[in-house]
Amino acid sequence: MLDLRRIRTDPDAVRAALARRGGDATASLDRILELDVRQRSLGAQRDDLRAQVKRLSKNVGRLRAQGDSDAAEALMAESRALGDEEKALGAEVDAIDAEVRDLLLRTPNTPSDDCPDGTGEADNVVLRTEGYDPAAYGEHQRVPHWDIGAELGILDGERAAKISGSMFTMYRGWGARLLRAMIQLSLDRNADAYEEIRPPTLVRTDTMISTGHLPKFEDEAYHMERDDLWAIPTAEVPLTSLHRDEVLAEADLPRRYVAYTSCFRREAGAAGRDTRGLLRAHEFDKVELLAVAAGAEQAIACQEDVLARSEGLLRELGLSYRVVDLCSGDLGASAARTWDIEAYAPGCDLWLEVSSVSWFGDYQARRANIRHRATGGKGTEVCHTVNGSAMGWPRTVAAYLETHRQPDGTIAVVPVLQPYLQGATAIGPR
RNA sequence: GGAGCGGUGGCAGAGUCCGGUUGAAUGCGCAUCCCUGCUAAGGAUGUGACGGGGGCAACCUCGUCCGUGGGUUCAAAUCCCACCCGCUCCGCCA
Numbered sequence: 180m181l182d183l184r185r186i187r188t189d190p191d192a193v194r195a196a197l198a199r200r201g202g203d204a205t206a207s208l209d210r211i212l213e214l215d216v217r218q219r220s221l222g223a224q225r226d227d228l229r230a231q232v233k234r235l236s237k238n239v240g241r242l243r244a245q246g247d248s249d250a251a252e253a254l255m256a257e258s259r260a261l262g263d264e265e266k267a268l269g270a271e272v273d274a275i276d277a278e279v280r281d282l283l284l285r286t287p288n289t290p291s292d293d294c295p296d297g298t299g300e301a302d303n304v305v306l307r308t309e310g311y312d313p314a315a316y317g318e319h320q321r322v323p324h325w326d327i328g329a330e331l332g333i334l335d336g337e338r339a340a341k342i343s344g345s346m347f348t349m350y351r352g353w354g355a356r357l358l359r360a361m362i363q364l365s366l367d368r369n370a371d372a373y374e375e376i377r378p379p380t381l382v383r384t385d386t387m388i389s390t391g392h393l394p395k396f397e398d399e400a401y402h403m404e405r406d407d408l409w410a411i412p413t414a415e416v417p418l419t420s421l422h423r424d425e426v427l428a429e430a431d432l433p434r435r436y437v438a439y440t441s442c443f444r445r446e447a448g449a450a451g452r453d454t455r456g457l458l459r460a461h462e463f464d465k466v467e468l469l470a471v472a473a474g475a476e477q478a479i480a481c482q483e484d485v486l487a488r489s490e491g492l493l494r495e496l497g498l499s500y501r502v503v504d505l506c507s508g509d510l511g512a513s514a515a516r517t518w519d520i521e522a523y524a525p526g527c528d529l530w531l532e533v534s535s536v537s538w539f540g541d542y543q544a545r546r547a548n549i550r551h552r553a554t555g556g557k558g559t560e561v562c563h564t565v566n567g568s569a570m571g572w573p574r575t576v577a578a579y580l581e582t583h584r585q586p587d588g589t590i591a592v593v594p595v596l597q598p599y600l601q602g603a604t605a606i607g608p609r
Numbered sequence: 610g611g612a613g614c615g616g617u618g619g620c621a622g623a624g625u626c627c628g629g630u631u632g633a634a635u636g637c638g639c640a641u642c643c644c645u646g647c648u649a650a651g652g653a654u655g656u657g658a659c660g661g662g663g664g665c666a667a668c669c670u671c672g673u674c675c676g677u678g679g680g681u682u683c684a685a686a687u688c689c690c691a692c693c694c695g696c697u698c699c700g701c702c703a
Contacts, residue, residue: 223661226672233672236684240629255683262683426619426658428639550658552619554639559658 180283180546182561187215196289199507201298207282214282218275225272228265232258284388285395287512288542294516297506304506306518309490310499316525319586323526324577325456327584328354331608336456346446348460348573353606357590358464358576360599362439365466365492365569372484373437373468378417380440381408386420389547391513398447410443414467415566422471423547427562430554433472433481437569440465457573458531466569471562473551475540478563482538485567486518489534492570495595498578499523501530515540518567522574526581531574536567 186193190212197204235258242251295304328334333354339347350358366375387393387409392400401410411417418436427434442465446452453459468488470481486502493500505517514537521530541561544550550559583591590606597604 219661222672226661229673230671232683236682237630239683243629251683258683428619552639557640557656 180542181286181289182541182545183211183215183279183283186211193289197287199290199294199296200287200510201508204287207286211279211282211286214275214279218272218279221268221272221275225265225268228261228268232261232265235261281394284546288391288510288515288540290507290510291515291538291540294510295504295506296508298508299506300509302506303509303519304504306502306504308499308501309494311501311523312499317586319588320525320581320584321528322581322584323456324524324580327526327580327590328456330588331590331606333357333606334456343461346454346459346461348457348463350576353600353603354576356600357579357592357596357606358572360596361496361570361572361575361579362464362466363599364495364595366437366439368492368495369437369466369468369488369569373435376414376418376421376436376438378411378414378421378438378440380411380417380443381406382411382417382420383408386416386423389423390416390419390543391511391546392416395512399445401443401445411440412444413442413465413568414438414440415469418467418469418566419543419547419549419564422549422562425549426559427471427549427551428554429473429551432551432562433470433477435468435470435481437466437468440467442571456527457577458527458529460573464572466572467566468569469564469566471544471549471564474560474563478538478540478565481565482516482518482536482567485565485569486520486536489520489536489567489569493520493522493533493575495593496575496579497593498575498582500533511535511537513537513539513542515542522578524574524578524581526584527577531578533571533574533578534568537565539564539566 181193186208190208194205194208197208235254239251239254239258242248242254295302297303325334325336328336331353333351335349335351339349342349381403384393384407387400392412393409400412402408403410417440418438421436422434441462443462446459446461449459457463468485470478470485472478472481490500490502500520500522503519503521505514505519510517517535517537519532520534520536522533523529524531541563543564544562549562549564551562552559580590583593585591585605588607592600592603592605
């Protein structure tokens with residue numbers, strides 16, 4: 180969430196920044212400001228009453244110790260009256276606090292200055308395109324992956340639907356092995372600088388709030404009511420809460436983690452969209468990179484590192500891709516700046532979002548209460564967070580199958596994957 | 610699911626029975642200084658977070674915080690109630 184003090188001291192700048200998002204991003208600012216003024220004035224009155232009660236109570240103790248019970252009784256009566264007043268005032272202040280917190284939790288992050296302006300997807304800026312030449316694709320590559328999957332018996336959407344319903348996927352045989360190989364490759368590629376984590380995939384409400392997935396996007400997540408647990412939509416959720424309520428030493432930053440998990444999304448707003456193949460599913464595999472950094476400079480360096488690593492992986496897999504700088508109108512609510520990587524899938528002729536690399540400023544870390552302290556320094560500062568997909572696998576598999584389909588219908592295995600597939604150089608029909 | 614124990618500062622850990630100058634002993638860590646040819650060891654001093662108000666600032670001041678939320682009381686880390694979480698043992702189980 181945003182820093183209330185920043186809203187208070189520089190409301191115009193915050194308003195201008197939020198306005199770049201369009202929609203109702205600035206809706207609650209005025210209410211927050213108004214409540215904040217009342218909160219501070221009433222809060223000061225309440226604190227003052229409390230101070231008086233405290234002082235009187237101490238004197239009661241002292242007088243009783245001296246055996247002067249009449250004087251003590253008098254102070255007790257006085258304090259009791261002040262206490263009643265304090266209670267009424269306190270209830271009002273608490274109500275205001277709760278409302279401000281709720282409004283702050285629902286207010287999105289301010290886009291970074293570097294984030295391009297725009298109102299929607301169409302205004303996103305393509306930073307670069309790598310390895311894409313539309314004329315270079317042969318007819319054999321113009322086959323959508325769902326047809327390839329059926330032909331080779333490596334994807335089985337029909338049976339996935341029988342088991343779990345529409346928008347679930349199933350990999351079989353070499354398909355399952357290819358997926359596993361890619362996951363393992365990407366974990367191995369990042370082990371040099373990122374500690375591997377295998378986090379829980381069911382998490383508590385607080386954990387979902389920390390990243391910004393609650394309270395605003397409740398409909399997007401699976402919730403197990405009986406136990407009040409949420410199925411994570413991305414490993415970003417548990418990884419961000421890894422250091423929740425902790426004070427980290429600045430010397431230990433940045434802390435970097437990589438995690439492979441299943442991800443679960445209800446896709447409530449997307450029913451009926453991209454229902455074929457691997458483009459959109461309720462459950463999918465993803466490897467996520469996350470960094471907790473000491474400030475903007477360190478965080479941006481981390482964001483660049485994550486992007487470079489994701490790009491490197493796509494190049495190793497022999498895929499074409501482009502890097503897109505999301506505009507202010509298309510930015511996720513918690514993000515300050517996001518780069519998407521889209522891999523080109525020649526069979527369905529689509530650019531598929533396979534990675535999303537975001538810098539959150541201190542927005543998530545403030546929600547999660549992750550702070551750091553300079554060595555020997557006084558006080559603490561809120562950390563910055565960065566995360567990005569090392570890769571979202573279903574779409575990467577889709578682009579891979581379509582890109583590497585050979586004229587004989589088999590799928591070429593690129594050299595980096597061969598060690599993970601017992602040296603196989605191609606995937607054929609069993 | 611049953612039984613027992615527990616949740617206190619950056620960390621470890623007293624205090625809770627018997628409510629009151631306890632924001633909290635002590636140790637570790639950390640910072641500054643002293644000692645020392647360097648290092649190690651040693652000595653001295655200091656060191657919680659969050660919010661409000663004041664000051665150019667060092668800082669001063671008020672409040673909150675001992676798992677969470679209620680309650681009792683003039684006064685709660687300490688008493689009462691509910692809940693959450695953790696650990697150990699038993700049961701069940703991949």
